[in-house]
Amino acid sequence: MSVRVRFAPSPTGYMHVGNARTALFNYLFARHHNGTFILRIEDTDVERHSEDAVNVIYDALKWMGLDWDEGPLKGGDFGPYRQSKRMDIYQKYIEILKEKGLVYECFCTKEELDKMRQEQLKRGLPPKYSGKCRHLTDEEREKLKKEGRKPVLRFKVPQDRTVIWKDLVKGAISIGADQLGGDFVIVRSNGMPVYNFVVVIDDALMEITHVIRGEDHISNTPKQILLYEAFGFKVPEFAHLPMILGEDRSKLSKRHGSTSVAEFKEKGYLPEAFTNFIALLGWYPKDGKEILSRDELIERFDIKDVNSSPAIFNFEKLNWMNREYIKAYDISKLTELIIPYLEKAGFDIEKFDRKWLEKVVEVTRDYLTVLSDAPTYMETFLKDEFEIEKDAAEFMDEDRLNVVEKFLEKVESLDEIDGDIFKKIVKETGKELKVKGKNLFMPIRVGLTGKMKGVELDILVSLLGKDRVIKRLHHAISKLKRREP
Known part of the structure; x- marks a missing residue:
């Protein structure tokens, strides 16, 4: 059997870490099994939909290097790959359920449903649709329609049924029909089919073999399995990924820091480092190696090794990993x-x-x-006219300024300067002025950079060259002489 998996996000304006990991795990699973990775856009929420939001998804996946085999911009034999373009397909399957007598029109208003819920809670019962409209006569339905009521379409949940599946991450899961909230809506009153209905149609028709998604979907799975069975579709295997938590063990959110892929990209995380780190949220290679190339991730990834416990997003570890990638890039x-x-x-x-x-x-x-740290550290090389930092200016007294001026004299007498020549004339400057250590090197650093800390000076002057070194020293001396005592 050929593996076919899908990543099916809703275009909400940003792609968060949880979406990114779901996409990555689907991609790794597909590549590990030489299968097909499909992108499907679930854009039936007309009010929230925008093409900009769709492009955010494309950009995030491309940045992470997750190239899809079928889907928007690529095509394929199982399209369209956007739900908004599949309405005629959904209508066909709504009619099939009607013909089988597995659905019915429900005319209950929001107020009536709220009242029903409140009464159940008062009696200590879990909220559940009572099935009030399940047995309406044709006359009663016509009367309600004449009153202007627009019905939803509800699926008849089989009574006394327990839905059981073997989850590839969570193990055996069983949920009773009495825990599903009663007969559930599959088509809204405006005619728009709901998620649990359309996702089953899409996954079945696109021949999805494995549904890999977040554990927040576990409550949807039994409803979807009932629909698979109602249509006579083969039920795919399910794998529900653990939650991603912040280091305080609460659900990862903005207050923990960046949570969207675009923010990580903007801050300057390398896509390879970000993807490597995300892969370790809930999964860990058996050999314990953490810095893994794309090919190594594909080779080692096994969905059965995904931990069922929540994953902790550790920013310190991400930063460490990004530094390692930067060093090797x-x-x-x-x-x-x-x-x-x-x-x-x-x-x-x-x-x-x-x-x-x-x-x-x-x-x-x-x-x-x-x-994004680069301007701070590279400024020393790129900017010849700089400000003298406060602590550096306070450090510089007349004797230390003399060190800078003597050093400048020596540079001006040179044909060129490199690291070795720099060390030689610094030594000569110290000998002539009878200074050493901090009182020798720190004034020269301030003269060249305006700072008390930074890169090795021999490396700096080698890259600056004689003319720029002279320009900087003149600039610093002028500023230091002009400052108030």
């Missing part, structure tokens, strides 16, 4: 990804030679947690 590709962050920070990248810029990325990348 191809320098040319890394530079390309960093450039937009530098441009956003106001740097004119066009005036810098590309190979030189790559060298700057090379010597600063070990300091980066995310790509």
Whole structure:
């Protein structure tokens, strides 16, 4: 049997971590089994729908490298792959249920349903549709329609039935028909079919073999199995993924930090690091290796190894993983990804030679947690006119300013400067002025960067070159002399 799985998000405007993991696990499962990964857009919620929201889904999947085999933008033999374009298909299956006598029109108003619920709660009973309209006569139905009532369509839940399935993550699950809230709605009063109905039709017609989704769907599964059986469809295998929690063990939300794929991308997490990290939310390779390439994830992934307990989203671990990926990334590709962050920070990248810029990325990348950190650490190389930080200015007295001026004299007498020459003239400066240690190196650092901390100075001057070193030292000396005592 060929494996066919689907990722079927609703376009709500953003793609959160839970969606991303569901998409990834479906993708890994499909690739591991040489199966088919399908994208289906569940866009029947007309009020919330927008094409921008659909594009958010496409962009997130493409950024994560999750290329789908069938679906929007790709096509396939089982389309359309957007629910809004499948209404005629759904209508056909609504008629089949009517012919089988498995559905009925319900005219209960919202007020009547609320009253029913409240009375049940008062009696200590779980809320459940009473089946009030199940046995209406034709005359009673016509009378209600003449009153202007627009009915919903309810599915007749078999009485005294227990729905049982073997979940690939959660194990054996059984839910009694009496826990389903009574006969459930499959078509709203406006004629729009509901999720539990259309998802069954779509999955059956698209020949989905495994439904891999979040555990919040467990309550939907028995209703869907009853519909599969009503149509005579083969029931797929189900795998319900554990919840993703924040480190305080509450449901992951905005208050824990970024939760949408777009936010992680914007902050400068590498897609490979983000995807690797997301893969470890609820699943862990048997060999314990954590930094895994796409091919390694595909090779090792087994849905049966997914833990049924909630997964904890650890930002510290994500940051560690992203740092590791940054350190190992191809320098040319890394530079390309960093450039937009530098441009956003106001740097004119066009005036810098590309190979030189790559060298700057090379010597600063070990300091980066995310790509948006790059302007902070690369500024030292890109900006010759800088402000003297407060602690640096307070550190500089007359003797320390003399160190900068003596060092400048020596640089100006050179033909060129590199790391070795830099170390030599620093040593000469210290010897002539009888200073060493912090009183020697720190004034030179302040003169070159305006800061008390930063990259190794021999690396900095090697990349700046003589002319820019001189320009910076003159700039710093001028600012330090102008400052108030």
